[in-house]
Amino acid sequence: MKFERYGIGIAKGMALTFKHLFRPPITVQYPEEKLVVSRRIRGNELVWYPDRCTGCATCAKSCPQGNIEIVTHVGDENNYVVDKFEVDTGRCMFCGLCVESCPYEALAMGLSYERAQYRRGQLVLSKEELRLSDVRQPSGYARPKIEATLPEQSLLVNWDREKGGQKLSLVPLSKKRGRGV
Amino acid sequence: MTLLEQFQLWLATMWPEWAAYVTPAIVGVVIVIAFALCMVIVFIYFERRLLGRFQIRLGPNRLGPEGIFQPIATAVKVLLKEDIVPAKGDKWLHWLAPLVVFVPVLMIFAVVPFWEGAIFIDLNVGIVYVVAISSVSAVGIYMAGWASNNKYALISALRMVAQVVSYELPVILSILGVVLMVGSLSMSQIVAAQTIPFILLQPLGFIIFFLGAVAEMNRSPFDLLEADSEIVAGFHTEYSGMKFAMFYLGEYCHALAYSCIIATLFLGGWRGPLLPPFLWLLIKVVAVFFVIVWIRATLPRLRVDQLMSFAWKCLLPMAVINLFVVAAEVLWLPESLPWIMVVVNFAFAGALILLWSKLFTLGGGRVEV
């Protein structure tokens, strides 16, 4: 093991790091600047449409963790009435199999990724909490129609490192805290 | 005569002798320590931002404009942390070690000339004092490693002792080259003698001193005692709160002190055209520190036996040869022709580095167990 090549390799490496000193940083200042996530993002929540759901429990059967709890009773028109639709997102691994398997598109992955809570119990989402709302928007995962309406994802590959600047499409800090997009 | 001594003489005309002696000394101590600590805080911020930029990220930028208050926030955070002493550790040594590391490093600044005459005390053995006092902190680190009752800390402490002992020799020998040319050990004399910065007159001496200094202040690629991928945090694994802050400050103080010494010995100290001398020193110190951070951002670290053999097989013989060459040149070359010496020494340094790269291997291989 000789100390070969007289330190030329070290000098080359030093030159490269020096060159990087003049490249713009690629990091994003997170809470102020947010990148646009993928249209198919499997955010950490689910969106449930009560009007479309027939209570067939296909989602519950396809869930590898057995997280989805559905209780139904037979209604007046010989249909299922959903009494309870509860998802424990604390145990959910957001694989999306339930969304893919739903035959009536009554379930969708959420768009938000900021769903941290202080208590595990708060992660169990009930029927009301799972509904579509201002802060709970569906993503286009396995839902091509929704996918087409969402903005284009920001990609680091398309970011021009020679020109620098913010070529990444960023979403400025929204006024409403907790709004994920 | 230094500014401090002038101040003392002036005070002595009004005050009793002891007060005239003590008061300026205290003022001087406060000024020097304030300078050192302020610069350390600046350095911490500078290093973190600079490393960030080397690694194409931003570095701390949250607190204050461009994050300039980040070191203060870090300091407050560290100071508020719980002080933990290992249950079976040596309590007294554990408490004493940070002081033993930190105080000697601060004492180095006593002999750093900031300006013509602006030196705390112009010892006639200034450079010897620097070498002597800077190795005391190794004792502190060994104390920390021993007192922690932690195997990682102990390994780190042992590495530290071996490293400091090995690198002290080439460092001293390369300083001797400078001393031979100046003919004095005093720091202010060394600065005064540098009409041409000694980096040009003694390139090899500079390289050896620089590498030795980097090793002595335990920074990459010689940061074996804090090799976080091997021995976690090394000797300060078991330290927290205020005591850890002392080590942290001590480390950066060490870096600052050695940057000052390198600037003084080889880069002409406060000498420079146009700008005020103090600013020149600062520029040089920051430049040296920039190179240290740059190296840290680029290079992997050496292994412990390679580190040792690098000191004993490469740096030490080269330093000895360098010393002989400088002695010969001082003896026989006419003093009026320094530029010949520049050319000769550069050629010589290049030849020696090539030769050593060809001849010597670094470190041992597998050990039979």
Add this chain to the structure above:
Amino acid sequence: MTIALNGEEVAEKIRGAFPGSVVAADKAAVIVTNQSLYQVAEFLKNTAGLDFDYLTDLTAVDYLDYFEVVYHLTSLKHNHSLVLKTRCYEREKPVVSSVVNLWRAADFQEREVYDLMGITFEGHPNLKRLLLWEGFVGHPLRRDYL
């Protein structure tokens, strides 16, 4: 393409060397008796033309009546493969001889099988639990472990 050797042909060769060692053989696999496993493995490894120098995978399956220890052997030299199996009908303390001496690769995998399936490998130098801690009761991968 790795050629999966016909188990019946290999079984013939094994029978030639060790009569009575082969329990059954079909296209996919050769099943040998528990006692002759080590000799057969050695034979497969060292016979020219077979040269199974690479133990890809070692595992066990619990069929409730018996345990089946499965060895997936590959020869990097000839690029062919073979599945070797052995069975033990003992449920309390099943024992199979270890092949660590032939293939170091069996080291962790035998420990894993011992840990999760409870099959003792005789001759393994360091047969301890691998994934679970010492003192864990039961062997989770058995079908009757709940």
Add this chain to the structure above:
Amino acid sequence: MAIKTEPFILNIGPQHPSTHGVFRLRATLDGEVVVDVEPVIGYLHRGIEKLAEGRTYTQNIPFTDRLDYLASITNNLAYVLAVEKLAEVKVPERAEYLRVITAEMMRIASHLMAVGFFLNDLGAMMTPVLYMWREREKLLDLFEMVCGQRLTYNYMRIGGVSHDIPEEFLPALKRFVAEMPGFIDEYDQLLAGNEILLVRSKGVGVLPEELAINSAASGPVLRASGVKWDIRRADPYSIYDRFDFDIPVGSAGDCYDRYWVRVQEMRQSVRILEQAIPQLPEGEVCAEVPRLLRPPVGEVYGHIEAPKGELGFYLVSDNSIAPYRFRIRPPTLINLTALKDMVIGWKVADLIITFGSIDVCLGEIDR
């Protein structure tokens, strides 16, 4: 006269900066020299093999994501290939190409991680890691675009893949493929010729060829030891026989060779991507497969060349909806077998880099 010393035991891990997860090395040291080392694992054991016996074949796909979480796509691929072999499912052409494209992207991403952290173990202060993460980030963006997540993709399905790619995927991937060789050159410039890297890793942690084969090392670890064995070539699965690529082979089997092989493999993966993108046919991406698949009684061993080595799935079916036995052949666990022989006699620092050069992933070791 020799100084009498006593060896002592150092627990490296489970909480240690360079054990790449919760891994514990019980090392016996004589000063700095490693006398003995014993890996202690199981801190991340989740019993996936047992869990899988109670779930349907499709439900097991997300579990395979959690094996080697740095290369989920290849885990998915190995599993679905095994199931398809068992149930004799024909995969559409477009799906095959998408599988190869994503698998090669995954290989680059995984190797970037491996090389970066190997250099970090060498003490290069995060810089190479961050440079390599930049490229990995681009790939993760693309994965996110296709399957909606950045680490656990759950992309492959039995009979194909879960989604077709969106339109903006191919232009972005082409751009990545075009600029990636330049970045690999930059990494080479940064460290491949670095003298410190050379003295630290050349000749260190040597795994001789016979031992590598005997201990069934696979992937870059095996190839660095000089064995030209790549399952993509030796036993082509999917459509790998249609692409032209080289198998980089090391000679010494030391840490540097393992590093070098990985860097070269990234170049080869880029080559495969370059060939696969123009050939991508139109069509379906998933065959019609019953949701509750009941494969015939039998057993199958399917293996692929995952970034870290030979990843195999041994499935036994009893014609029910869940596998009877679900066995994973974890490449990194088996690569660790020879760790002891590689590090004894070297220093602690060498132990760390040898371990780093094997490129372990604890999700896979412990399962």
